[in-house]
Amino acid sequence: SDAVQKRLATEMATYGFTISKALVTELQPNAEVVASMNEINKQKRLRDASQMAAEAEKIKVVKAAEAAADAAQLQGEGIARQRRAIIDGLRDSITHGSSETLSTEKISELLLITQYFETLRDIAASNKSSTVFLPNGPGAVNDVATQIRNGMLTGAAGAPD
Numbered sequence: 001s002d003a004v005q006k007r008l009a010t011e012m013a014t015y016g017f018t019i020s021k022a023l024v025t026e027l028q029p030n031a032e033v034v035a036s037m038n039e040i041n042k043q044k045r046l047r048d049a050s051q052m053a054a055e056a057e058k059i060k061v062v063k064a065a066e067a068a069a070d071a072a073q074l075q076g077e078g079i080a081r082q083r084r085a086i087i088d089g090l091r092d093s094i095t096h097g098s099s100e101t102l103s104t105e106k107i108s109e110l111l112l113i114t115q116y117f118e119t120l121r122d123i124a125a126s127n128k129s130s131t132v133f134l135p136n137g138p139g140a141v142n143d144v145a146t147q148i149r150n151g152m153l154t155g156a157a158g159a160p161d
Contacts (some may be wrong), residue, residue: 086114109145116148 005022012019029037090110091102102110 083111083115087111090114109149112148113145116145 004024005019008022009019087107087110091107094100094102
């Protein structure tokens with residue numbers, strides 16, 4: 001407004017007028033300038049909206065991952081309780097009515113065999129499974145337990161510390 005006042009004062013002084021104050025109440029920039037400013041504002045709003053959408057998607061992914069982790073933890077705890085119940089049930093059913101106790105090794109062997117048969121059941125229930133040949137005979141269960149135990153020991157020995 002100072003520039004407008006100085007220009008008006010200079011121009012009007014030739015006619016005998018003195019301009020003491022020039023008030024600017026409405027600016028109307030060139031249409032190209034208005035269009036350019038509108039495009040700048042539009043692009044800024046689009047960028048902000050895109051960033052907010054990306055943040056929302058990130059939150060969804062993080063929450064889904066947290067939910068999956070919680071579900072896996074709960075499933076693991078459920079399986080652990082189930083196996084404890086199986087161990088207690090096996091121990092009680094074998095030692096029921098006698099003073100005999102089972103060693104930890106025997107309990108582990110029974111649990112391994114139980115897990116082995118659960119795995120076989122799951123394989124059989126799957127649509128993508130193929131034929132599985134199992135050893136059978138009087139010593140087959142002991143052989144299976146020995147193979148599982150040896151496989152676990154071999155895997156533990158080869159695992160990095």
